[in-house]
Amino acid sequence: MDFGKILSRIKAILSSPQTEWPVIAAEPDTVGGLFRNYICVVAALPVIAYFIRGNLIGHGGWGMHIHTPLGLGLLGLVLHYLLTLVVVYLVALIVNAFAPSFGGTKDSVQALKTVAYAWTAGWVAGIAIIIPWLGWLVAIAGVIYGIYLLYLGLPHTMRCPPERAGGYTAVIVIIGIVLTWIVGLIMTGIIGTAALTGASMAGLHATRGEGTTATVDADSTLGKTVAVSLSPETLRGFLPEQLDGMKRSDFNAQRSGAMGMQISTAYANYSDGKDRSIKIELADTGNMRGMMAMAGAMAHSSEQESDHGYEKTYTDHDRLVHEAWNSQTKTGEFGVIVASRFSVKASGSGASMDDLKRAVNDMDLDKLSALKDEGVSNR
Incomplete structure (x- = not known):
């Protein structure tokens, strides 16, 4: 797995999508390769960020600071991650199925490319959930930009006429919202049940002290191409x-x-x-x-x-x-x-x-x- 290549693709699709989508559409790939070499990595970013926020940093405000119990947080992390991968695959199936309806060409690999790279904006922006009070707005900005990426990408990957890309995008977005809502209900149901079951064994807790988690080596390939937050x-x-x-x-x-x-x-x-x-x-x-x-x-x-x-x-x-x-x-x-x-x-x-x-x-x-x-x- 080439992390430098993944980072380069993230930067390219976010900064210059008009020129990057034709490159993406022309690349030979497989469903398994896309999952292994890109989706499984990038889709984990918001999931990890949510875990860090809830379990390591905690939620605060109104004079309180609350941490989610570690066991419950790990359960949520695994479940959230697996359901994200499932939704990506389901939306790709839907993108492929609707292609002929909008003058496009069915291709399962291209459909998965469409979802994976359009959703990159939302996955990257999802890291911002760590930021106090404005993180959700950054995440929304990423989702909106992801819709724009989807609109730009469909004519290249699914070969639909550009004038029909708007309707194609709208259908996919609506279906994606419904699937995300269903995932949210599943998460709430399972995590809520686990929380009630384990309430007598684990409680909310606070942490003290200081620590650091994963950082990027300034001399590594990634470190030479990214901005470093303050220590x-x-x-x-x-x-x-x-x-x-x-x-x-x-x-x-x-x-x-x-x-x-x-x-x-x-x-x-x-x-x-x-x-x-x-x-x-x-x-x-x-x-x-x-x-x-x-x-x-x-x-x-x-x-x-x-x-x-x-x-x-x-x-x-x-x-x-x-x-x-x-x-x-x-x-x-x-x-x-x-x-x-x-x-x-x-x-x-x-x-x-x-x-x-x-x-x-x-x-x-x-x-x-x-x-x-x-x-x-x-x-």
């Missing part, structure tokens, strides 16, 4: 020992990577030992900042209010800002995207929105912004 130690420098009179109760920082895509994250909890607590989360998306910029462009200004609080998203000094407050529970969160690369979020309970804003702004966002090109090179 956990660098991120730690932005999280002070004390915050607004509250002591840091725990700290966690790690760098996760797969196929040249790196994301570094760090968080720290602060408490006054009474009712007030704030959690700071910082993430560096490294070479996914292009997806972050696309997600930021998609996130239009919005504002919602209720009897118990409000939530709004807006732009302030070219930075995307999100804030939410629940006046009933006295909990809230305030997040900022810096230089289309860094995500900074403060969430807490017993602290006012002004406290959360001050906590984020005291982190010296200008200094963080100055690091936007750190580790980015084409060596």
